[in-house]
Amino acid sequence: MGGHNTGSPYAPHSPEETAAMLDAVGADREADLFDIPESVRFDGEFNIPARDERTVRREVRELLDRNDQLVEFLGRGHYDHYVPSAVDHLADRQEFLTSYTQYQPEIAQGFLQALFEYQSMLVELTGLDVANCSLYDAATALGETATLAARVRESSGSHVLVPEHLQAGKRGVLENYASGVDLTVDTYPMDDGAADVGALEDAMAEDVVLVYAESPTVRGVIEESLAKIGALADGHDALFCLGSDPVALSILQEPAAVGADVVIGDAATLGLPAAYGMGLGMFATRESFLRQVPGRLVGASEDASGRRAYTLTLQTREQHIRRERATSNICTNQAWVALRAAIHAAWLGPGGLVDLAADCVSRAGTLAAEVDEIAGIQAPVHDRHHFREFVASTDQPAEAIAADLREEGFAVHAVDDHLLQVCVTETTAEATDDLVDTLEVVA
Amino acid sequence: MSYDQARWSEDDQYEPLLSEKCNREVDVDAPLPDDLTRDSLELPAPSEPELARHYTRLSQMNYGVESGPFPLGSCTMKYNPKFTEDLAALPSASVHPDRHPETVQGTLALMGRLSAYLAEIGGMDAVTLQPPAGAAGEYTGVLIARAYHEHNGEDRPEIVVPDSAHGTNFASAALAGFDVVELPSGEDGRVDPEALDAALSEDTAALMLTNPNTLGLFERDIEQIAEMVHEAGGLLYYDGANLNALLGRARPGDMGFDIMHYNVHKTFATPHGGGGPGAGPVGVVEELEPFLPTPQVREADGGSGQEGEPGGTCELHEPEHSIGKVHGFQGNWLVLVKAMAYIARLGDEGLTDASAKAVLNANYLAEEIDYEIPFGPFHHEFVASAGDQDAAAVAKRMLDYGVHPPTTKWPEIVDEALMTEPTEVENRRTLDQLAAAFDAVAAEDEETLDAAPQRTTARYIDQVTAAREPRLSWQALGEEGEE
Ligand SMILES: Cc1ncc(COP(=O)(O)O)c(C=O)c1O
Numbered sequence: 001m002g003g004h005n006t007g008s009p010y011a012p013h014s015p016e017e018t019a020a021m022l023d024a025v026g027a028d029r030e031a032d033l034f035d036i037p038e039s040v041r042f043d044g045e046f047n048i049p050a051r052d053e054r055t056v057r058r059e060v061r062e063l064l065d066r067n068d069q070l071v072e073f074l075g076r077g078h079y080d081h082y083v084p085s086a087v088d089h090l091a092d093r094q095e096f097l098t099s100y101t102q103y104q105p106e107i108a109q110g111f112l113q114a115l116f117e118y119q120s121m122l123v124e125l126t127g128l129d130v131a132n133c134s135l136y137d138a139a140t141a142l143g144e145t146a147t148l149a150a151r152v153r154e155s156s157g158s159h160v161l162v163p164e165h166l167q168a169g170k171r172g173v174l175e176n177y178a179s180g181v182d183l184t185v186d187t188y189p190m191d192d193g194a195a196d197v198g199a200l201e202d203a204m205a206e207d208v209v210l211v212y213a214e215s216p217t218v219r220g221v222i223e224e225s226l227a228k229i230g231a232l233a234d235g236h237d238a239l240f241c242l243g244s245d246p247v248a249l250s251i252l253q254e255p256a257a258v259g260a261d262v263v264i265g266d267a268a269t270l271g272l273p274a275a276y277g278m279g280l281g282m283f284a285t286r287e288s289f290l291r292q293v294p295g296r297l298v299g300a301s302e303d304a305s306g307r308r309a310y311t312l313t314l315q316t317r318e319q320h321i322r323r324e325r326a327t328s329n330i331c332t333n334q335a336w337v338a339l340r341a342a343i344h345a346a347w348l349g350p351g352g353l354v355d356l357a358a359d360c361v362s363r364a365g366t367l368a369a370e371v372d373e374i375a376g377i378q379a380p381v382h383d384r385h386h387f388r389e390f391v392a393s394t395d396q397p398a399e400a401i402a403a404d405l406r407e408e409g410f411a412v413h414a415v416d417d418h419l420l421q422v423c424v425t426e427t428t429a430e431a432t433d434d435l436v437d438t439l440e441v442v443a
Numbered sequence: 444m445s446y447d448q449a450r451w452s453e454d455d456q457y458e459p460l461l462s463e464k465c466n467r468e469v470d471v472d473a474p475l476p477d478d479l480t481r482d483s484l485e486l487p488a489p490s491e492p493e494l495a496r497h498y499t500r501l502s503q504m505n506y507g508v509e510s511g512p513f514p515l516g517s518c519t520m521k522y523n524p525k526f527t528e529d530l531a532a533l534p535s536a537s538v539h540p541d542r543h544p545e546t547v548q549g550t551l552a553l554m555g556r557l558s559a560y561l562a563e564i565g566g567m568d569a570v571t572l573q574p575p576a577g578a579a580g581e582y583t584g585v586l587i588a589r590a591y592h593e594h595n596g597e598d599r600p601e602i603v604v605p606d607s608a609h610g611t612n613f614a615s616a617a618l619a620g621f622d623v624v625e626l627p628s629g630e631d632g633r634v635d636p637e638a639l640d641a642a643l644s645e646d647t648a649a650l651m652l653t654n655p656n657t658l659g660l661f662e663r664d665i666e667q668i669a670e671m672v673h674e675a676g677g678l679l680y681y682d683g684a685n686l687n688a689l690l691g692r693a694r695p696g697d698m699g700f701d702i703m704h705y706n707v708h709k710t711f712a713t714p715h716g717g718g719g720p721g722a723g724p725v726g727v728v729e730e731l732e733p734f735l736p737t738p739q740v741r742e743a744d745g746g747s748g749q750e751g752e753p754g755g756t757c758e759l760h761e762p763e764h765s766i767g768k769v770h771g772f773q774g775n776w777l778v779l780v781k782a783m784a785y786i787a788r789l790g791d792e793g794l795t796d797a798s799a800k801a802v803l804n805a806n807y808l809a810e811e812i813d814y815e816i817p818f819g820p821f822h823h824e825f826v827a828s829a830g831d832q833d834a835a836a837v838a839k840r841m842l843d844y845g846v847h848p849p850t851t852k853w854p855e856i857v858d859e860a861l862m863t864e865p866t867e868v869e870n871r872r873t874l875d876q877l878a879a880a881f882d883a884v885a886a887e888d889e890e891t892l893d894a895a896p897q898r899t900t901a902r903y904i905d906q907v908t909a910a911r912e913p914r915l916s917w918q919a920l921g922e923e924g925e926e
Contacts, residue, residue, distance in 0.1 A: 007796025008789055010522050010712070011867040018803065021871055025806040030799040031692075033806055035661045035820045040698045042691065046563040050790025053526050060784055063556070064535035066549035074539040078772065086491055088532065090498040098507035098523050100515065100715040103850070105906075106899040107448060107842050109457055110505030111717040114498070117461050117487075120916040124486055130915050134719070136575040139771030147618070172737075172768030176586060180620035222479060251473040251480050266771075276550060277540030277772020278720070290913065296718065300920060301909035304902035308456040308920075313909040319578070319610035320853070324623040329614035332576040332708060334775075336716025343498060346461055349488030350469040358473040365474070385475055402543075411542055 009053075070411040071431040072274065075389040075423030076218050077138065077167035078266065080274040081247065081356065082426050083340075084347050087271055091340045101296070101332075105311040106303070112310035115335060116298045118342040125249040126263045126284040127256030132295040134267075134334040135281025138243065139170040141264035142212065143177025144283065144294040144328055148262070149210035149239045150181035151292055151327075157209035157238070158183055161200065164190045167218045169277075170243075174212075183209065193221040193382030193391070197228050204236045214243035215252060219421065220364060220389030221382050222252065230259020245269040246282070246345065247360060248387055250353035261286055270348075271340030280337040291317060294328030296335075356426070360388045363424045363432075368392070370436050371422065376443045381419065389423035391415060394443055404442035410435050444876045446511070446845025449503035450900045457900060458500045461487035462917040504900040505717070506847055512869055512877050514808075516824045516850035516862025517609065517657060519687050519709030524788065527713070527781035536780055540772035544759050551757035554740045554773075557783040558724070564786075564794070565683070565703050566696025567726030571735045573774040577684060580704025580723025581615035581651070586766045587702055587727060587734045588649040588678045589619055594734075594764055597676070599648035605634060607658060607854040612651045612682060621648060628856050632658045632818040634668055647677040654681065654698065655688050657854045657862070659805065659821030669699025678702060678731075683723075686710045687866070688802060688822035691795030701728050707782040714781075722778040736769050737761040798823070800867035804874060808865050811878035813885045817857055824864035826857045827881075832892065834859040837884050839903060840895035844880035 013021070018030075027033055051059070072080065091097065095110065102108035115133040122131035135141045146160050160178055162171065164187045171185070178185050188200040188211075195213055204211070211233040215223035223229075226242065233240035242260040244252065247269050255263045268280035285293060291314065299313035319326040348356060364386040371379040371392055379392035394401055398414040405412055410431070413421035424432055451458045467488040473480050489497060507513075513520035530536065538547050558570040574580040585602060592599045602616040605626045613623050626642050629635030633656065643650075650672045655661045662668060672679045681695040681703035687710045689695075695703045707713050708721030715721070727735065738759035789797060801823040809816055814827035827849075829837045838848035838861075850862040861881075865874060884892070896902065914920055 008793040011796055011800035012870040013800055017871050021803055021807045025810050030803055033802045034692050036693050037663055040693050042694045046791045048560055048790045050793050051787055056784050056787045057526055060530045063553050064533055064549040067535050067538055068546040070546055072539045074541050078540055093502040094509040095502040095505040095507040096717055097714045098509055099505055099717045100518055101718045105904045106896050106901045107506045109900045110501035114501050123916040123918050137771045169768050169771035176767055180618050250484055251471050253481050273537040274539045275537050276776035278776045297915055299909045300914040301905050303904045309901040309904045311904045311906050311909050319614035323610045323613035324617035326614045329578045329582055329611050329618050331578045331611050332721040333719040335718030346487050346489055346494055350467055350484040350486040354469055354471050354484055361474050
């Protein structure tokens with residue numbers, strides 16, 4: 001590559017240039033610029049051979065080709081929807097991809113506006129007043145909600161209530177965040193896949209600061225008691241946090257209308273492929289908690305020419321100003337994924353979103369009915385409305401069926417000894433007949 | 444060098460909001476009972492051509508690393524190689540996180556290989572890739588420290604953080620429930636062993652340190668510092684934000700650090716994405732390996748799992764005393780793919796050269812500018828003082844010269860700080876242009892600075908009003924009846 005020496009292909013210095021620059025700073029060798037005591041200098045090797053671009057591409061491709069090609073009927077908190085080409089091409093523009101946090105808003109209006117639009121889309125979808133411009137993922141968003149609940153609690157409360165059925169990663173992250181603010185995480189039981197409201201009421205004591213519920217749940221059940229849960233939380237001065245995602249929220253009742261104080265979830269159901277679990281933490285809340293919001297917020301202001309302009313705002317909540325009293329430790333966030341989600345949402349438009357969400361309901365229902373026809377399987381286990389996915393009970397051990405399906409090119413969840421979970425979206429819809437045929441053989 | 448940024452405008456705004464162009468309200472018709480659904484949904488409905496033009500215009504009103512120099516101190520705004528994007532976009536890279544480990548051997552092997560690379564580079568024994576950013580890595584690290592001390596039956600409620608540290612260090616320690624003890628910097632901008640001695644006690648869980656620190660200075664007493672912290676029963680944590688200064692020259696593990704995070708969106712050139720996503724893998728010494736988050740990749744034959752050798756079978760396991768989860772799944776996987784490819788591309792030689800050139804560039808640029816630099820010798824970055832000028836105003840004016848300004852007003856131990864990190868990717872010509880921009884602004888009067896910027900899309904933006912009357916969505920614009 002033009003003129004440069006051996007070394008980093010992205011450091012453009014020719015040997016002559018290096019020599020001249022060393023001369024300018026009065027050093028003989030690059031090594032002289034390092035003020036590192038002899039005793040801690042590293043003179044070994046990493047044993048990482050440099051490779052040319054073509055070789056690295058081949059190596060990584062070959063490595064990833066070791067992944068089996070399976071049709072993934074997988075969900076449980078992470079979903080794959082078709083991402084239109086426009087998302088990649090527009091989000092990959094270097095001005096977006098290679099920029100950083102908008103500390104200089106005058107030169108970063110484009111990204112700020114895109115994030116402002118993303119926040120606005122979440123405001124529409126949740127019915128809440130404010131949305132931030134991203135947290136890492138749904139699990140950390142839930143964790144942040146627990147710390148928010150601890151900050152705003154009116155009682156000496158010390159408990160968080162979560163549903164018995166919860167994605168393990170969400171539960172795990174929540175446990176960690178809760179422990180830092182001396183909160184204990186307890187579960188409330190489910191009744192036929194949805195919240196057992198009576199049992200939840202019994203579990204609601206004075207010391208509960210946060211109740212978490214999901215719709216759809218990790219098992220794909222659309223929760224029908226959200227308003228009751230919201231009222232229960234309200235009656236006990238606890239916050240009500242609802243977990244969902246932007247696709248589901250396109251048709252489900254607005255969270256604000258059922259009393260949600262905070263909405264969290266994975267907004268990367270739009271904008272990203274499965275990506276091995278990489279996500280986008282959605283976070284929306286009421287105006288009253290504005291100054292407790294974790295993460296960055298983009299606001300509208302005016303510039304010196306009198307035009308509307310955007311800027312990061314309410315930064316006194318953040319770690320770079322408030323340090324150990326900040327609302328969160330987050331700095332680098334998921335802004336580019338938020339951009340992708342916004343482009344995807346705009347590409348679909350409200351009509352496309354509603355259709356996509358409606359398909360999530362009908363596809364799950366249709367596939368469950370087909371699976372139910374198979375001898376040895378009953379589906380859905382829960383007599384509820386479903387979104388994208390459902391649980392089926394199996395006469396044979398679920399693990400064995402899942403293993404047989406893998407052999408035939410399908411991935412499903414085995415969630416219990418005799419419970420399978422199957423998720424279907426437009427990216428797998430064409431393979432459902434094959435899945436059913438195969439299940440008939442292996443179940 | 445000067446610059447005119449694209450400026451699309453209509454009336455009293457720049458590019459109109461999508462909602463102003465093409466909002467549409469649709470009735471919600473879904474195969475569900477009415478009481479479970481919303482009545483309608485109102486969102487933008489652009490055609491694809493309109494959508495493409497909207498985001499293209501927005502991109503033109505944004506500045507990236509390929510637009511021009513981006514010496515934003517502490518952020519290591521390197522050029523992001525193109526080919527790594529192609530690898531992250533491979534369909535085979537995008538599997539569901541709940542796949543059975545036997546069916547994602549490629550993903551696991553890549554994780555194993557990246558972990559092994561990072562362990563080598565940092566001088567660590569084991570690595571988790573789960574933390575999704577640097578701050579999340581810090582949080583993971585302090586959780587590991589907490590779990591380790593608890594495991595040993597010790598109650599150590601404090602974490603010591605130098606006053607020059609990044610805000611996330613304080614916030615991450617607090618998030619894990621620690622009390623933060625602030626360590627005042629010594630006269631020379633480094634850790635003062637006496638002050639450290641006063642800060643350490645049987646309550647100390649860890650000291651968090653960046654090395655070179657945020658002034659670009661190497662903590663020369665690092666071995667003594669490590670000894671003092673260990674003597675007090677604490678652990679030493681390395682904030683990897685500044686690792687780009689040390690590649691191939693020194694390793695945190697060799698200096699006595701027990702835990703470190705790597706900031707792959709800095710050191711390993713993964714794009715910053717307008718704020719993220721990044722990734723913040725954490726390395727630990729052997730004794731702390733059992734505390735790493737779950738799951739960890741290892742070789743199925745019981746090997747360390749860090750080799751990730753082709754042909755071997757990988758599996759996932761839960762470390763014995765794991766702190767549990769810090770991300771719902773496995774972190775920012777696509778970012779990790781890019782980091783792995785970057786490290787493989789550069790190898791030993793390239794990584795070492797990257798640091799050498801980053802340090803050379805910082806030193807060269809410092810030599811060429813008029814602003815005073817109170818502390819040295821520095822490495823990959825320096826902190827100049829704007830002196831009588833307001834550093835924030837200096838930054839605004841620099842925008843007009845077609846360069847992104849440094850980080851300003853931090854660390855606070857330098858008055859009117861201009862924290863400058865050119866990285867290795869700039870050549871001498873660009874550094875000279877950058878220096879010319881600094882010097883032009885240094886010679887300008889307050890009036891000129893206050894009128895800046897002139898050449899960016901937006902002129903000076905009033906941040907005070909934005910915070911006083913927050914309008915955080917297009918819905919809020921409507922409510923005010925102002926638009
Ligand atoms: C010195 C230092 N430490 C920690 C961080 C936090 O890293 P991240 O933004 O990846 O969370 C930063 C990043 O800006 C930093 O500059």
